[in-house]
Amino acid sequence: MTNRHDSDAGGGEPIIGIDLGTTNSLVAWCDQAGPRVLAGPGDGPTADAIVPSVVRYSADGQTVEAVGVEAKRTAVEHAGRTVFSVKRLMGRSIKDVRDDVAHLPYEVVAGEHNTARVRIGDKVYSPQEVSAVILRDLKKRAALALGRPVNKAVVTVPAYFDDAQRQATRDAGRIAGLEIVRMVNEPTAAALAYHLGQRHDDATVAVYDLGGGTFDVSILRIQQTEQGAVDEVLATAGDTHLGGDDVDQMIVELIQQEVRDQFGADIEFTAGTRQAFRNLAEAAKARLSTETTANIEIDLGSGCVYRRQLTRGELEALMLPWVDRTLDCCKQALKSARLSADDIDRVILVGGATRTPLVRLLVEDFFITEPYTALDPDKVVALGAAVQASILAGINTQMLLLDVIPLSLGIETMGGAVAKLITANTTIPARATEQFSTYVDGQTNVKIHVLQGERELVDDCRSLGQFDLRGIPPMPAGLAKIEVAFLVDANGVLNVSAIEKRSEKAASIQIVPNHGLTRDEVARMEADSLEHAREDMTAHQLIDLRNQARMDTRAIERQLTKVGNQLDPAYRQQIEDEVTTVRTYLDADHPDPGEFHEALDRMDKATVRLAEIAIATTLREDQDVE
């Protein structure tokens, strides 16, 4: 029997997980259904789960005017009193942060013992106090989402944070009225989100974290204990001024050069134009993570319009040295951990810039292992913090750590049916492949829709994700050979890949199938499938019959057009009658599958001779051509 009260097993006092980031922060919660980030109230911009780590004070510095999205939106107009990147100052002396401060538009002064402080108007705040404003906002958001007060949290910190920086983070929690029950290293949290170290005794993991402005790589050894994972940070390396923003800058420089070449070397760019260049550059970069081309167009006024198409290839040529710099850090980290790339069991990608395909490819080449990308790289640290929180709260999340696949996994096929590749209760790791084809002549794209559940129809299953296999060369329906492979690894992460064998075009997706499902939900889905077994079978059967009937009638029509005049009129009439009967079943809302099947059979038998004549005619034509 399942225990319906598992989620209260920890005594009811909720513990949330917080990723307190330099640029953005998030709060997450984990119960039996697994971890999830908590969105803000309403459906406006604050509804986003990502809270920019930005605080705006009043001009005199006395009060907090805005936190998060709103503070970020007005950051340029209120530059002197909007505080961001305060994490760079936490627990540091004014000397430590001299280089960072040079780039900050707000005033940083020396406080007691030469610690870094922020001055706004007449007030001087410690970085802890500014961080506390963000933590308080996250605490409030969590209490609203969970419908009860929240006083405890697991908070993540960079693996390289020293004691003073960790203590400062703890103090920020105290000021915000949050007891930080555990501080977890960010890379360890990312590993926990994937349950690394929970299923197995030991895992050596590389966490590659490439954000907007900073890059970190950590090499960890993670071990399972009753209290969650115990990590040993074997090495960290990185660069505090290397990130996705550099790529935007490279594109901006390219645009500016081309604008000058086109419209004159003396053209001046206003601050507004430069900002517009940056926005366009970032949008084009993000687009090129999924598309192969992106269009850039800027109206420069006075009839000057700059237009160009940027290809993924061009961007990758620009980015190559930038990715290489991150790999140099990886080399350095491996060296200080006294390990080589093949000692790494798993690689996890964190940070928005890891969505770049070139980054994924080169990281995979470097570590000789396909990195985990199933979880959103912006949310994975917060999700892991929530997993650690749930373990400390004693919430039973065993559901997530099953050694079997609790519900079948498959893909959508023609007409809304589900083809199951891996059935429920298969032990992991598990692997399955199946061949599919195209249904339409000249089809060059195939959508692979991954589903979970026991029912036969797409609408009754849970959608896990989808991707497109593109660039299949045009060929007649049914000729393309598409092999879809499902691989669930020992950590329960599902990798679905599709390859068209003739053209070798391939695409893939990674998913964590068990996130977001409680044990009760699994039980309900199983019960549903039993209850609806008969009607589901009929529905699936009808979809198959309809697909077959459509293909066969189309083929017969083609043959009739070609050789119809060679047929005896009575035979031709007989064929047309059989086709009409099949069409009646095809158009009916609820045809009897048995009768439909018989009609299809009769039509197929009646057209054997037609097919022979058609083939003979084609052969003759071919010979004539030769």
Ligand code: AMP
């Ligand atoms: P983070 O600091 O982790 O929020 O990462 C932010 C960085 O990720 C910024 O430089 C973004 O431009 C970049 N980024 C976000 N989405 C994408 C994407 N789809 N492709 C490439 N870079 C992205």
